[in-house]
Amino acid sequence: MDKELPIIFRVDTKTGELFALFPTISVVVSGRLYCTVYDSYCGLGRADYQICINTSRPARAEEYAALKPKVESLRYGNLVVYQNPNDISPMPNPFDTQHQYHNKGDHHRERWLSVEELAAYLGVSKDTVYKWVAKGLPAYKVGRFWKFNRVEVDNWVRTGQAVNL
DSSP states (O other), X not given: OOOEEEEEEEEETXXXXXXXXXXXXXEEETTEEEXXXXXXXXXXXXXXXXXXXXXXXXXXXXXXXTHHHHHHTTOOSEEEEOSOGGGOOXXXXXXXXXXXXXXXXXXXBOOOBOHHHHHHHHTXXXXXXXXXXXTTOOOEEETTEEEBOHHHHHHHHHTTTTTTX
């Protein structure tokens, strides 16, 4: 049986954008809590938890009904939906405390990584990154450049998909 994973569906009060917060998949950087966030426009990312809560309202079940199956397809665990953020105690990820995240965009998501930045982050060559892309490393082509979401790459590595390639 999958472990239970708290999730909070919210609606940005300025843009009306629906998003999901995973408060227990998080990291503390410079005293701020950044949790994993998902929306149908940007996919997975990292966001400042308190800013997300302060600039949004709880989503109603009918509002998040279409997004919930997409979030469940990430297979993080058995999702338990919470309406009140005070009912959850966010926990920083002990394996991801040394990385810097940048406050950009409406939900202060971290920026995309280039091939060079990802190679340095993982401690491998650029050639290795390109080989891994061909073998399933989550990557997105933006014009002629490959871009990477650090959260997706971290999950890919943690789930053992980088082994034996």
